[in-house]
Amino acid sequence: MILKSLIKKYSEDCDYLSVLVSDSEGQVINMENGVSSLISNNDLTYGVRALYKGCWGVSYSNDLSKADKIFKQALDSARTSSNYLKRELRIEQTALKSFKTIKPKIDPLSVDLNDKIKKLNEFEKSFKNDSRIKNVNGVLVSNKIKSNFISIDSDLTQEFTKVAFRAAITASDKGLIQNTFKSYARLGGYEFIESFNFNKNAKELADKVIMLLKAKQPKLGRFPVICDDTMTGLFFHEAVGHACEADAILTKTSIFTGKKGEQVASPEITLLDDPSVDDTGFYWFDDEGVKAAGSTLIKRGVLTGYLHNLTTASLMNEKPTGNGRVESPSYLPLPRMSNTVLKKGSWSFDELLKEVKRGYYVKGFKGGEVDPVTGDFNFGASECFSIIKGEIAGPCRDVTLGGNTLLTLKNIKVGNDPKPSRLSSYCGKNNQDVRVGDKCPHILIKEAIIGGRD
Amino acid sequence: MEEIELAIKQGRRYGDVEAKLTIEDEIDVSFENNKFKDVNLGTTVNLGIRVTNGLKHGYAQTSNLKNWRRCLINAVKLMKASNPLAIKPVLNNNKAMPKSSLNKKIDGLGINELISLSEQAIGSANNFKGVGVSNSIISKRTTNNYFSNSEGINANYKSNVVEFEIECTKDFAKGYDTRCSRELNINFSDVGLKTAELCFKSLNPIKIETRRVPVVLDYLAAENMIDTLAYNLLADSVIENRSFFKGKEGQKVTSEMLTLTDEGQLTNGLFSRPFDEEGTKTGRTLLIDNGVLRGFVYDLYTAKRAGRKSTGNCSSLIKRPSVGFNNLIVKAGSASKEDIIDNSLFINQLLGTHMINYISGDFSVSPNNAFLIKKGVWTPLKNIMISGNLFELFNNIESIGRDQRQDNQIMTPLIRFKDVQVIG
Numbered sequence: 001m002i003l004k005s006l007i008k009k010y011s012e013d014c015d016y017l018s019v020l021v022s023d024s025e026g027q028v029i030n031m032e033n034g035v036s037s038l039i040s041n042n043d044l045t046y047g048v049r050a051l052y053k054g055c056w057g058v059s060y061s062n063d064l065s066k067a068d069k070i071f072k073q074a075l076d077s078a079r080t081s082s083n084y085l086k087r088e089l090r091i092e093q094t095a096l097k098s099f100k101t102i103k104p105k106i107d108p109l110s111v112d113l114n115d116k117i118k119k120l121n122e123f124e125k126s127f128k129n130d131s132r133i134k135n136v137n138g139v140l141v142s143n144k145i146k147s148n149f150i151s152i153d154s155d156l157t158q159e160f161t162k163v164a165f166r167a168a169i170t171a172s173d174k175g176l177i178q179n180t181f182k183s184y185a186r187l188g189g190y191e192f193i194e195s196f197n198f199n200k201n202a203k204e205l206a207d208k209v210i211m212l213l214k215a216k217q218p219k220l221g222r223f224p225v226i227c228d229d230t231m232t233g234l235f236f237h238e239a240v241g242h243a244c245e246a247d248a249i250l251t252k253t254s255i256f257t258g259k260k261g262e263q264v265a266s267p268e269i270t271l272l273d274d275p276s277v278d279d280t281g282f283y284w285f286d287d288e289g290v291k292a293a294g295s296t297l298i299k300r301g302v303l304t305g306y307l308h309n310l311t312t313a314s315l316m317n318e319k320p321t322g323n324g325r326v327e328s329p330s331y332l333p334l335p336r337m338s339n340t341v342l343k344k345g346s347w348s349f350d351e352l353l354k355e356v357k358r359g360y361y362v363k364g365f366k367g368g369e370v371d372p373v374t375g376d377f378n379f380g381a382s383e384c385f386s387i388i389k390g391e392i393a394g395p396c397r398d399v400t401l402g403g404n405t406l407l408t409l410k411n412i413k414v415g416n417d418p419k420p421s422r423l424s425s426y427c428g429k430n431n432q433d434v435r436v437g438d439k440c441p442h443i444l445i446k447e448a449i450i451g452g453r454d
Numbered sequence: 455m456e457e458i459e460l461a462i463k464q465g466r467r468y469g470d471v472e473a474k475l476t477i478e479d480e481i482d483v484s485f486e487n488n489k490f491k492d493v494n495l496g497t498t499v500n501l502g503i504r505v506t507n508g509l510k511h512g513y514a515q516t517s518n519l520k521n522w523r524r525c526l527i528n529a530v531k532l533m534k535a536s537n538p539l540a541i542k543p544v545l546n547n548n549k550a551m552p553k554s555s556l557n558k559k560i561d562g563l564g565i566n567e568l569i570s571l572s573e574q575a576i577g578s579a580n581n582f583k584g585v586g587v588s589n590s591i592i593s594k595r596t597t598n599n600y601f602s603n604s605e606g607i608n609a610n611y612k613s614n615v616v617e618f619e620i621e622c623t624k625d626f627a628k629g630y631d632t633r634c635s636r637e638l639n640i641n642f643s644d645v646g647l648k649t650a651e652l653c654f655k656s657l658n659p660i661k662i663e664t665r666r667v668p669v670v671l672d673y674l675a676a677e678n679m680i681d682t683l684a685y686n687l688l689a690d691s692v693i694e695n696r697s698f699f700k701g702k703e704g705q706k707v708t709s710e711m712l713t714l715t716d717e718g719q720l721t722n723g724l725f726s727r728p729f730d731e732e733g734t735k736t737g738r739t740l741l742i743d744n745g746v747l748r749g750f751v752y753d754l755y756t757a758k759r760a761g762r763k764s765t766g767n768c769s770s771l772i773k774r775p776s777v778g779f780n781n782l783i784v785k786a787g788s789a790s791k792e793d794i795i796d797n798s799l800f801i802n803q804l805l806g807t808h809m810i811n812y813i814s815g816d817f818s819v820s821p822n823n824a825f826l827i828k829k830g831v832w833t834p835l836k837n838i839m840i841s842g843n844l845f846e847l848f849n850n851i852e853s854i855g856r857d858q859r860q861d862n863q864i865m866t867p868l869i870r871f872k873d874v875q876v877i878g
Contacts, residue, residue: 399818
C-alpha cells in the first residue's frame, strides 16, 4: 500500500513512474555423494523507475521502510540524467489491473523435507552398483515468486511456482574422466517431483556417462549436423533470438541490424517468441506491465520482427512486444526472450537422417556462446553420435558445434517433431539471468564446424 | 550489526552458528551508441546464517534484516533434515585482523564523476578511425562485510571498487575490454583507444585452413583458460573426485614455466580480503611451483577432512564444502608483448570456455578477435576453433609475458603455447 501511495505522491514530479516488487521464497537441496547442503532463501526487492524528459532513473532497495527515499533517489537520478541525454520517449502502455497465479497442486515449500531428502538419497543409491561412477550430484530446487508491477493506472500481480531437479554424474575408467548433466523443470508444484521417475532417469544418466567413457573423439572439420530439439532450441535462442532483441539492433551489435524484411534464413524457418507456450519461459505480463502477446521473428525465412521493451519500442517507433524483463527489480528491464518456438517443418527424423552421408547427430547441450556482432557461435553438445550413410553410428565425446549464424540459417532443414525442452533454462545478458524455454523440432544443418580433441 | 548478534545469541541453543551480513551500495552508469544512457543505484542486503550441530548443517538467507529470526529458524529446520556430513565441522576461532580498505578516490565518485571518467574512454575510442562505442558501463560498488560466529568471532571490513566495460564496433567487427580497480588506476582514454584499435584491426577477417600453430592468449582469454584449469585446485573438487590433480601432489603437472599462487591479502588485489566467508584469516598458498603441484586451497571442512589447515578460501556459507580463490596469480615471465605475440595466433577472447570438461581437460573453444601475427602484421581470422587438452596445453607453454593484469579473481600475464590445433 505504501508503494501505491508513493506512486500517487510523486507521479506529478516526472513523466512516468512505476515500481516493481519481487517477493520470493525458495529452497535448494543439494546432495553430492550423500552429503547434503540445504539452503533456504527469502527475498524482497523493489525497484522504482522514474522517467524525466526522456531519461530513466532507477533506484532499488530491500527495505520498504526506506521507500520514500528510494522514490526520491530515482527521481533525482532521472533529473541528473536529463542533463546528459536529450531525447523523447513515449511510453505506450495500456492500463491493466490483474492478478494471475499458477496454482500448484502441492506447494513445494510445504512438503516434508525428509521426503525430498529420501528421494535424493534413492536417486544416488541407483548409481551404487557401478564402481566407475565417482560422483553423483542431485539438486532439488523449489521456488515461489510473486511479482507486482504498479504504475499510476496499472496494478499487476503474477505468481509463479517452479520446481526443478538437476543432476550431474562423473565417471572414470582407465584414466579417462567423463561427466554428464541434465535438468528437468516445470512451472507448477511438487506434483511434478512426485510423478518424476528418479530410478529411470538415474539409469539413463548412468548409461549415458558410461557410454561417454567408451565414446571416440570426433573427426574434426565441417560436416552436416542434425540437432535434437534442445540443441535446436539453444541455437535459435542464442544465435537468432538474441540477434532479434531491439537493443542489439539499436546499438548495431546484431547481425540482423537493418535486415528487417530480408530473407535471412531458409524458407523452411518460421520462428516465434511466445510467452504463452507451456515451457519455463512462460509469463502473462512482462516486468514493465505490458501484456505478453508473442512475436513472429522470422516468417518463412524473412526477418519480420524485433523484441522490444518500452524504451526500444519508442526509440524505433514500433509497438512494445511485452519482452521487457528483469532478473530482479534492482535492474533496468532489457528486451529478452521468453519461449523460443521454431514452427514444425515437413521432415521426419528418419528423412533428415537419410540426407546425411557422413555427419553427426548432437543431442542436448552443455552450454553455448555467440558473438552477436559477427554471429560466430560455439555450442557444447551433451551427447554426439556419428552418422554414416543415413544411420546413427557410434558415440563421440566432448564435441563442440561451431559456425556462423547467417551462413547457417540459410542451410537448415526443419523437422516435424517440435516439443518443449522442459529444462531449467536461464538466459544471461548484462549480468541478468531470466528463465526461458523453447519448443523446437530436430533440424539438419548442411554444414557446421565439429570441434573436439584432435 | 544488531541482527547478526541477535541471530548468533538466539541460535546457540541449536548448535554452532555463523552469520554473514553483506550490505552493498552500487551505482551503475550505462552508455549506448557513444552517448550516456541511464543511471541505476541502490543498496542490496544479504544476511546468511549457517547452523551446525554434530554432523548436520543447514543454511538460510534473507534480504530482509527484520526477518533474521525466520531466517535462523529456516536454517535450523534444514539442519535437522540434512544428511550427516562425513566429519564434524569446526568453526573458526582465530580472530582475523579487520582492515578497512576504502579507497578515498573511489569513495568520492558520484554520478557526474563516473560519467566524466567513461567519457574519457568513449571520446578516445570515437576519435579512432570511425569506431563507435556501442555499449559501455561504469560501476562503483562499496561493500560492508560483517561476520560473526558462536565462537565469539566478530569481524568486519569494507571495500570499494570501480568496474568499467567498453564494447566498440565498426561494421561487422567488435572490440571489447573490461577493467576493474580498487585504487582507480585505470587509464580510461587508453582503454578506449586500445579497444577501438582492437575493433579496427578485426575488420575484414579471413578464413584459414586447419593447422597447428603457436597460440598466444591475451589477458581475457588466458583468464578463462586458467579459470578452467584452476577448478582442479579446489579441495572440494579433490574430495568429491572431480579433480584431475587428485593424488598428484609433488608431481610435475604442467610446464615448469607455470607458477600459480593464491593470495588473500595482496595490496589492491581485486579479491583481497582480511578473512574469508568463515572468518578465517586469508593468506598465501602456493599451488603450482614451476610446474610441480604443491597443494590445493581449503575451507575449514575440506581442511579437516584432509588433515590440513584452512587456507582461508571458503567462498560461501551456503554449501559445505565451498572453496574458491581469493586472488589467483600466474607468476610473470620475462617476455615483452611484442616478442611473445610475433609469429603466433593471438587470441583476445574465447567463447565456450565455461563448457570445457575441466576434469578430462578436453576442449574445443571459439576465439573472438583472433589474429595471425607475422613480423608485426596482424591478419584477423574468422570462424575458427582451437581444440586440444587443457593439461597438455599447460604442459606446452612456450613463454610467459612480463606484465600481469587482473580483471577478476585471476591475475595473469600473456601466455604463449606451442603447437595448438586450429580448426579453420
